[in-house]
Structures are given as C-alpha cells and as structure tokens.
Amino acid sequence: xxxxxxxxxxxxxxxxxxxxxxxxxxxxxxxxxxxxxxxxxxxxxxxxxxxxxxxxxxxxxxxxxxxxxxxxxxxxxxxxxxxxxxxxxxxxxxxxxxxxxxxxxxxxxxxxxxxxxxxxxxxxxxxxxxxxxxxxxxxxxxxxxxxxxxxxxxxxxxxxxxxxxxxxxxxxxxxxxxxxxxxxxxxxxxxxxxxxxxxxxxxxxxxxxxxxxxxxxxxxxxxxxxxxxxxxxxxxxxxxxxxxxxxxxxxxxxxxxxxxxxxxxxxxxxxxxxx
Amino acid sequence: xxxxxxxxxxxxxxxxxxxxxxxxxxxxxxxxxxxxxxxxxxxxxxxxxxxxxxxxxxxxxxxxxxxxxxxxxxxxxxxxxxxxxxxxxxxxxxxxxxxxxxxxxxxxxxxxxxxxxxxxxxxxxxxxxxxxxxxxxxxxxxxxxxxxxxxxxxxxxxxxxxxxxxxxxxxxxxxxxxxxxxxxxxxxxxxxxxxxxxxxxxxxxxxxxxxxxxxxxxxxxxxxxxxxxxxxxxxxxxxxxxxxxxxxxxxxxxxxxxxxxxxxxxxxxxxxxxxxxxxxxxxxxxxxxxxxxxxxxxxxxxxxxxxxxxxxxxxxxxxxxxxxxxxxxxxxxxxxxxxxxx
Numbered sequence: 016x017x018x019x020x021x022x023x024x025x026x027x028x029x030x031x032x033x034x035x036x037x038x039x040x041x042x043x044x045x046x047x048x049x050x051x052x053x054x055x056x057x058x059x060x061x062x063x064x065x066x067x068x069x070x071x072x073x074x075x076x077x078x079x080x081x082x083x084x085x086x087x088x089x090x091x092x093x094x095x096x097x098x099x100x101x102x103x104x105x106x107x108x109x110x111x112x113x114x115x116x117x118x119x120x121x122x123x124x125x126x127x128x129x130x131x132x133x134x135x136x137x138x139x140x141x142x143x144x145x146x147x148x149x150x151x152x153x154x155x156x157x158x159x160x161x162x163x164x165x166x167x168x169x170x171x172x173x174x175x176x177x178x179x180x181x182x183x184x185x186x187x188x189x190x191x192x193x194x195x196x197x198x199x200x201x202x203x204x205x206x207x208x209x210x211x212x213x214x215x216x217x218x219x220x221x222x223x224x225x226x227x228x229x230x231x232x233x234x235x236x237x238x239x240x241x242x243x244x245x246x247x248x249x250x251x252x253x254x255x256x257x258x259x260x261x262x263x264x265x266x267x268x269x270x271x272x273x274x275x276x277x278x279x280x281x282x283x284x285x286x287x288x289x290x
Numbered sequence: 291x292x293x294x295x296x297x298x299x300x301x302x303x304x305x306x307x308x309x310x311x312x313x314x315x316x317x318x319x320x321x322x323x324x325x326x327x328x329x330x331x332x333x334x335x336x337x338x339x340x341x342x343x344x345x346x347x348x349x350x351x352x353x354x355x356x357x358x359x360x361x362x363x364x365x366x367x368x369x370x371x372x373x374x375x376x377x378x379x380x381x382x383x384x385x386x387x388x389x390x391x392x393x394x395x396x397x398x399x400x401x402x403x404x405x406x407x408x409x410x411x412x413x414x415x416x417x418x419x420x421x422x423x424x425x426x427x428x429x430x431x432x433x434x435x436x437x438x439x440x441x442x443x444x445x446x447x448x449x450x451x452x453x454x455x456x457x458x459x460x461x462x463x464x465x466x467x468x469x470x471x472x473x474x475x476x477x478x479x480x481x482x483x484x485x486x487x488x489x490x491x492x493x494x495x496x497x498x499x500x501x502x503x504x505x506x507x508x509x510x511x512x513x514x515x516x517x518x519x520x521x522x523x524x525x526x527x528x529x530x531x532x533x534x535x536x537x538x539x540x541x542x543x544x545x546x547x548x549x550x551x552x553x554x555x556x557x558x559x560x561x562x563x564x565x566x567x568x569x570x571x572x573x574x575x576x577x578x579x580x581x582x583x584x585x586x587x588x589x590x591x592x593x594x595x596x597x598x599x600x601x602x603x604x605x606x607x608x609x610x611x612x613x614x615x616x617x618x619x620x621x622x623x624x625x626x627x628x629x630x631x632x
Contacts (some may be wrong), residue, residue: 027412028412030410031410033410033411035401035405038401038405039398039400039401070532114394115394115395116391117361118391118394118395118396120361121359121387121389121396122413123413123414124413136490163345199397284363285362
C-alpha cells in the first residue's frame with residue numbers, strides 16, 4: 016500500500032504487465048505465422064531486387080556494400096523492424112479511443128513504464144518466434160556475411176537501445192490519440208516515415224547526401240541503421256562505434272523524457288474525452 | 291475519508307452546427323462553449339460508512355467520481371480521499387482505492403479471470419495472507435471458480451461483473467467506488483455481491499461510495515444517501531431521512547363488503563379526504579394515496595376504520611424511486627445540507 020520500497024521492489028510491480036502481455040500474445044498464435052510470412056516476403060522482395068541491381072551494375076559497389084553484406088543488412092533490418100513493432104502505438108491509442116485509459120489510470124503504477132513492460136514481450140516474441148526462423152531460412156538460401164564477435168556484441172547493445180527508441184516513438188504516436196481521435200492515418204504515416212529514415216528500406220549510406228544528412232539528424236537512424244553499422248563493422252575505430260551508441264543513448268533518453276512529458280500533458284486532457 | 295469541497299468541473303464543448311454544413315464549419319472555426327457538469331459539490335463521507343451517490347443521468351455523478359478517483363482534475367474546489375488529493379497524487383491514491391466502472395473492465399481481456407487476479411496481486415504487491423483470505427472469500431461468496439479458464443472477453447456480463455467487484459476489493463482498499471456493480475446479475479448474484487460489499491465494510495471498515503440506479507442495491511448496501519441534481523448535492527442524510535421527504539404516502543386495505551362495487555368506497559374516500567386518490571389494485575385492495583402535508587396517517591386511518599370493516603391493512607414505506615423521481619423532475623427540493631452523512 017505504501018510507495019516505499021527499493022528500486023527492484025518497485026520494478027517488480029511491472030513484471031505482471033510483461034507476464035500478462037506474453038500470455039495474451041501466446042493466445043493468438045496465428046499472428047506469429049502471419050508476421051513470419053510478411054517478413055519473409057518483404058526480405059525476399061528486397062533481396063532479389065538488390066541481386067538484380069548487382070547483376071546489372073557496371074562496376075563499384077553501391078555505398079561500399081557487397082552483395083552478402085547488403086543481403087545481411089536487408090534481412091536484419093526486417094528483424095529490427097519486427098522487434099520495434101511493439102504495438103504500443105496501437106494499444107495506447109486504442110485505450111484512449113475506447114476510454115479504457117480511465118481504468119489504466121486507476122492502477123498504482125506509471126503508465127508509460129507499464130506500457131514498456133507490456134511491449135517488451137511483443138518485441139521479444141517477434142524476435143524469437145518470427146525473426147529466428149526467417150533468418151535461418153535465408154541463411155540456408157543465400158550467402159550472408161558472418162559478423163565478428165565484437166560486431167555481434169555491439170549489435171546486441173545497440174539493438175537493446177533501439178528497442179527503447181522504438182518504444183519512445185510508438186508511445187508518442189499512441190499519445191497523439193489524445194489530440195486526434197483517428198490515429199489510424201497517423202500510424203500509417205509513422206510506419207513509412209520511420210521505416211524510411213531508420214534505414215529499413217535503404218541503408219542510409221545509399222541515400223543521396225542531403226537526405227542522408229537529414230536521416231542522420233533524426234532519432235530513427237538509431238533503430239536500424241545504427242545497430243547494423245555496428246554489426247557489419249561499418250565504422251572507423253572504436254571512437255565512431257562509441258559515438259553510434261552514444262547518439263542512440265542520447266535519443267533514447269530524450270525520447271523517454273519527451274514521452275513522459277507528453278504523458279503528463281495527456282493525462283490533463285483525459286477529461287476532454289470524458290474518460 | 292472522502293471530502294469534497296466546492297468541487298466544480300467545467301467541460302469545453304465544441305460548437306457545431308447541424309448537418310453536413312455544420313460539420314464542414316468545424317474545419318474552419320472551433321468555437322467552444324463551457325458546460326458545467328459539477329457546480330460546487332460539497333460533502334463529507336466518514337470512514338467506514340456506505341453511501342449511495344445518486345442522481346438522474348447527466349447529474350454529474352460520474353464526473354464527481356472521476357475527480358475522486360484521480361482521473362479528472364477539478365476546475366476548482368478540492369477533493370480529499372484518505373488524506374490525498376486524488377488528481378495530484380493519482381498513483382498513491384490508486385493504491386488506496388478500488389473502483390468498479392460498470393461498462394469498463396479492469397480485467398485482462400485476453401486472459402482467464404484467475405490470471406487477472408494474479409496480475410493485480412503483483413501490481414498492488416498484496417501480501418500472501420491477504421490475497422489468500424480474499425480469494426477464499428470470493429470463491430465462497432461469488433463462486434469465482436465457476437468462471438474457469440475462459441478468457442474474460444468470452445464471459446457474459448454477469449460473469450464478468452462478479453469478477454470486477456472482487457477485483458476492485460482484492461487489495462483491501464480503504465475506499466471502494468462502485469458504479470452499477472450489479473448490472474447484469476441475477477437475483478442470487480446480486481445478493482452475493484451486496485453481501486460481499488457489506489462484509490468487507492463490516493470486517494475491514496472499507497468506505498463505500500455507490501452510484502447505482504438499482505434501488506435494491508442502495509437499500510441493501512447503503513446507510514447514507516447523497517442526491518445530486520444538476521451538479522449540486524440536493525439531499526444528504528440517511529436513506530430513512532430521504533424517504534421521509536416523500537410528499538405522498540399510501541395505505542392499502544381490504545374490507546368486508548361488496549367487493550364487486552368498490553366505486554362507492556372510492557368515491558367516499560376521495561370526498562372525505564381532500565387531495566387524496568384511491569384506486570383498486572391487484573387482489574381487490576384499495577390503495578389510498580394522500581398528501582402528507584394535508585393529512586396525517588392517523589386521520590387517514592381513522593377515516594378508514596370509521597367507514598369500513600377493515601380486514602387487512604398495509605402502509606408501505608414510501609417508494610424510494612418515486613421520491614427520487616420527484617427530486618429529479620424538479621419538484622420540491624429538500625434544502626441542501628452539506629454535512630456529514632451516515
């Protein structure tokens with residue numbers, strides 16, 4: 016009943032949200048199959064498009080990527096995309112629209128943290144149940160580049176930060192539901208803008224200079240391009256690797272702060288919707 | 291336990307003309323109008339009492355409850371629940387209260403009911419002993435086990451409501467807000483829910499604020515009543531006191547004589563008792579309704595005994611529903627008394 020307690024004790028209150036979300040997810044098993052098919056198809060389309068580009072090229076490698084590198088990039092970009100599809104935007108805006116947000120306000124926990132706790136298993140089940148089979152499938156079919164242990168380690172850290180960035184972006188989009196009742200359009204725009212500027216469609220290195228500069232200045236590059244640059248060793252020296260992680264960390268912190276601020280503002284608006 | 295001091299809540303409503311043109315107009319101009327949903331409500335509910343908060347639809351009940359539960363911030367005035375201002379310290383307040391919103395579920399939609407309870411146990415950090423004691427009580431009274439492993443989304447309203455009431459109480463809250471807690475329940479389960487609320491109140495001293503249109507709930511659970519109308523508290527006191535504000539009372543009786551010709555009896559009563567009305571009700575009884583300001587029960591009974599060979603006589607309590615209806619429709623308003631009830 017009291018708020019007192021150590022930090023782990025307080026965090027323990029969020030574990031049930033993770034467990035509940037995981038349990039709920041496992042009830043809709045067909046979703047994983049559909050996600051796997053969608054991801055596999057998306058990877059297939061892109062990979063074979065790039066193979067055609069490489070087959071017809073007159074020399075030089077686009078952006079310095081050879082074909083196994085680019086195949087790996089495209090494949091893992093889909094994996095990261097799946098991990099960031101945490102449904103937080105959908106769940107939050109849905110709650111706002113239905114008015115169920117009122118019930119969430121009656122729980123003695125921080126709503127953004129509870130949402131994060133509930134979003135994690137979505138990311139992780141997508142990563143294991145969907146992404147792993149897709150990666151295995153393409154690893155059997157196509158030549159991929161094998162990352163160094165150091166690259167894999169850096170990628171792990173970076174992917175974890177990308178989850179926080181993806182969560183921040185989706186929470187902010189979900190909270191837009193307080194301002195505009197129909198969030199569907201906003202989400203469609205968000206999905207394509209984020210995918211593009213994250214480097215999920217085309218690596219940022221392949222974008223024309225000014226566009227790449229814009230993409231580098233946005234938080235989204237930390238969701239796909241950053242982790243994959245670390246994985247594929249596309250940086251010069253440890254300093255640049257550290258700066259990729261540093262920029263991600265800064266964006267993760269900034270977006271979390273922004274989301275917390277937006278949440279405070281949103282709570283004050285609950286009344287407009289009649290709770 | 292619950293204090294409301296001059297609570298006021300205004301809503302901004304977008305003005306919009308009728309029809310397509312009106313809708314188009316909202317693209318260009320956004321004019322607001324202020325609507326006052328709650329206008330200066332004050333009351334105090336002592337710890338451990340069970341109070342019904344009643345009023346017609348749109349009277350500002352649910353807005354007040356939302357301010358007391360911390361979901362809404364009042365435009366002005368102040369509320370205190372267990373010593374906290376709910377909208378300022380929403381999370382701490384949430385640990386002190388339990389809430390049932392009739393139409394909204396606090397259970398996890400995709401999961402079976404027992405799982406929702408396990409989750410609530412974690413969120414509220416409920417001690418083992420408390421959790422076990424409460425679950426045993428709910429199993430006993432509400433037959434929660436019968437809900438089995440069906441996901442909440444597949445439960446009927448009645449099945450879900452039992453779980454909702456239990457879920458609002460599982461963390462031993464100091465105050466419980468019940469909004470239509472027996473909607474969709476059959477008589478047996480209604481009784482069970484009422485008994486549960488009364489038992490929790492008796493054993494743990496839980497303060498209860500009930501908003502309901504079900505007079506049975508109010509009579510079975512509450513000892514105090516707050517009546518709100520148009521955003522103001524128009525009556526506060528015990529249920530009994532509210533009933534005494536009735537301006538008509540009734541007597542039903544049967545008498546020896548010619549049951550086929552009650553018209554004479556009716557004519558006689560209506561001629562002698564100015565302002566009263568007599569009707570024949572089911573079973574051949576005659577129901578006499580009389581204004582309390584004009585006649586005392588003694589006068590009415592005296593007249594009946596004098597003229598009829600009365601074989602059976604009942605004077606029912608005034609009907610809470612009709613008392614409320616009169617308040618809602620703007621009849622005589624009892625003077626507001628913003629003091630403790632219960």
